[in-house]
Amino acid sequence: MSHIITVSREFGSGGRELGKRLADALGFSYFDREIVTALAAETGLDEEYLANSTETGALSQFPIHFARSFTQIPTVPNDVVKLMSMQTSLIKELAEKGNCVFVGRAADSILEEYNPFKIFVYADEQSKLDRCKQRAEEGENLTDREMLRAMKRIDKARAEFHDIISEYKWGDKEGYDLCINTTGLEIKKVIPALAEYYRNIAS
Amino acid sequence: MSHIITVSREFGSGGRELGKRLADALGFSYFDREIVTALAAETGLDEEYLANSTETGALSQFPIHFARSFTQIPTVPNDVVKLMSMQTSLIKELAEKGNCVFVGRAADSILEEYNPFKIFVYADEQSKLDRCKQRAEEGENLTDREMLRAMKRIDKARAEFHDIISEYKWGDKEGYDLCINTTGLEIKKVIPALAEYYRNIAS
Numbered sequence: 001m002s003h004i005i006t007v008s009r010e011f012g013s014g015g016r017e018l019g020k021r022l023a024d025a026l027g028f029s030y031f032d033r034e035i036v037t038a039l040a041a042e043t044g045l046d047e048e049y050l051a052n053s054t055e056t057g058a059l060s061q062f063p064i065h066f067a068r069s070f071t072q073i074p075t076v077p078n079d080v081v082k083l084m085s086m087q088t089s090l091i092k093e094l095a096e097k098g099n100c101v102f103v104g105r106a107a108d109s110i111l112e113e114y115n116p117f118k119i120f121v122y123a124d125e126q127s128k129l130d131r132c133k134q135r136a137e138e139g140e141n142l143t144d145r146e147m148l149r150a151m152k153r154i155d156k157a158r159a160e161f162h163d164i165i166s167e168y169k170w171g172d173k174e175g176y177d178l179c180i181n182t183t184g185l186e187i188k189k190v191i192p193a194l195a196e197y198y199r200n201i202a203s
Numbered sequence: 204m205s206h207i208i209t210v211s212r213e214f215g216s217g218g219r220e221l222g223k224r225l226a227d228a229l230g231f232s233y234f235d236r237e238i239v240t241a242l243a244a245e246t247g248l249d250e251e252y253l254a255n256s257t258e259t260g261a262l263s264q265f266p267i268h269f270a271r272s273f274t275q276i277p278t279v280p281n282d283v284v285k286l287m288s289m290q291t292s293l294i295k296e297l298a299e300k301g302n303c304v305f306v307g308r309a310a311d312s313i314l315e316e317y318n319p320f321k322i323f324v325y326a327d328e329q330s331k332l333d334r335c336k337q338r339a340e341e342g343e344n345l346t347d348r349e350m351l352r353a354m355k356r357i358d359k360a361r362a363e364f365h366d367i368i369s370e371y372k373w374g375d376k377e378g379y380d381l382c383i384n385t386t387g388l389e390i391k392k393v394i395p396a397l398a399e400y401y402r403n404i405a406s
Contacts, residue, residue, distance in 0.1 A: 122376060173325060173374075179382035185404060193400035200392045 003028070003099040003202055004116035006108035008162070008170065011154045012128030014182045015121035016103050021188055023101035025195040031094055032103040038090055039083070050083070104158070108175070109166035117198055120176040127183040206231070206302040206405055207319035209311035211365070211373065214357045215331030217385045218324035219306050224391055226304035228398040234297055235306040241293055242286070253286070307361070311378070312369035320401055323379040330386040 005022065009015020016032060023030035033051065040047040091110050094100060102111070108118045123131075125148065132147055142150065159170035168175030178197070180190075208225065212218020219235060226233035236254065243250040294313050297303060305314070311321045326334075328351065335350055345353065362373035371378030381400070383393075 120376075124377070171376075173323075173376045173382045173384070174327070176382075177384045177386075177388075179376045179379075181376070181380045183380075189403045190400050193396050193403055196399060197393050197396035200396055201388060 001114060002095055002097070004095055004107075004111055004114045005101045005119065005198065006111065006116045007101060007103045007119045007121060008108055008158075008176070009104065009121040010123065010128060010171070011151045011158075012132045013121045013123040014131055014185075014187050015119075018119070018121055018180070018182070018187050018191075018194075019101050019103040021191045022194055022198075025191050026099070026101075026198065029094070029098060029100035030103075031091075031100055031107075032105075035087065035090055035094070035102075035105060039087060042086065042090075043083070045083075106162045106165055109162065112167075117202070118176040118178075120171060120173070120179045121182055122171070122179065123182045123185075204317060205298055205300070207298055207310075207314050207317045208304045208322065208401065209314065209319045210304060210306045210322045210324060211311055211361075211379070212307065212324040213326065213331060213374070214354045214361075215335045216324045216326040217334055217388075217390050218322075221322070221324055221383070221385070221390050221394075221397075222304050222306040224394045225397055225401075228394050229302070229304075229401065232297070232301060232303035233306075234294075234303055234310075235308075238290065238293055238297070238305075238308060242290060245289065245293075246286070248286075309365045309368055312365065315370075320405070321379040321381075323374060323376070323382045324385055325374070325382065326385045326388075 005019075005026075005028065007015050007019035007022075009018075019032065020030050022028075036047055036051045039045070039050050043050070087105065088110050091102065091105065091107050095102075095111050095114055102108075102116075108116060128151060129144060129147060132151065136142075162170040166175070173179045180194075208222075208229075208231065210218050210222035210225075212221075222235065223233050225231075239250055239254045242248070242253050246253070290308065291313050294305065294308065294310050298305075298314050298317055305311075305319075311319060331354060332347060332350060335354065339345075365373035369378070376382045383397075
């Protein structure tokens with residue numbers, strides 16, 4: 001059976017970076033945006049639209065930051081359930097193919113049967129805000145307050161989406177094997193240790 | 204300034220073992236029971252009595268498991284505040300002397316000014332129960348239900364004691380740098396990786 005690591009993360013905590021670097025260190029495949037690309041190819045739907053709606057279940061309308069920019073979801077689709085179902089199948093297919101790291105998309109719960117190693121990445125507010133600002137695209141002129149509000153909404157939507165299909169609440173440490181606070185942390189510094197941690201328990 | 208690691212833990216999660224092994228791996232001093240021994244020498248009070256009252260602040264009366272056995276605290280002392288104050292001074296003195304790992308006793312909050320690396324160790328109920336049974340002393344004939352109830356009371360008292368002097372709630376991941384779920388984990392296996400994690404961020 002494949003070795004699976006899932007990374008859930010608060011918005012702005014650097015969970016994507018951690019997941020990608022950890023996958024590289026372990027020689028695992030990495031899936032995040034890749035899931036959306038595959039889904040777009042399959043459905044013919046716009047990739048940016050899918051990027052937003054497939055992680056939150058489009059449970060509410062709000063400005064959502066995905067990848068690197070803030071964009072507006074204009075409408076809530078009627079076929080969200082079908083999309084979610086397609087995404088679930090796709091995540092399972094990918095998991096079948098070999099060792100991999102999944103970031104977000106409630107993969108921790110979707111892949112429960114694979115007994116994934118579950119990581120939750122979090123940080124304090126200021127640290128997340130700083131990280132968001134560093135990677136903000138040109139023309140993204142949100143105030144700190146607007147950015148914080150958007151971050152909270154995104155995490156709320158992620159939590160809601162996750163909790164529909166999960167036995168434990170998003171972010172509750174009981175649901176994860178390791179919770180990593182990235183406040184003041186240079187993520188790449190801890191990757192070798194994290195890779196070793198995983199290797200030691202998976203062996 | 205000394206390098207300080209604090210380990211807070213749910214009862215039965217193996218936090219003591221993790222703290223001790225991590226200290227050994229890093230060549231750090233380890234303080235847990237040692238604090239009580241020093242306090243007993245200073246006050247002339249019974250060590251077993253101190254072991255119980257100095258971690259919970261004797262906020263309530265309950266059968267408490269410390270070290271390896273369940274014992275009963277007979278009375279709530281009047282001089283708890285003084286004892287707590289002595290313990291605080293002692294913990295700070297020890298921290299001044301060099302690199303060390305502290306387990307419990309709200310050292311995470313007492314030593315805030317040292318910017319300690321804060322670990323929280325937890326596990327699911329069954330796993331904690333199994334661990335308690337393994338190390339139960341002969342003649343300790345508690346049923347699972349009694350043991351669970353005692354475990355919960357101890358954690359509740361630890362939380363209450365901690366939260367009096369801390370800015371964050373005991374066990375809330377936001378207050379810790381790393382939260383480790385020991386469910387199904389062979390603790391000694393992950394020690395080298397944890398030591399490396401710490402070395403990488405402390406360097």
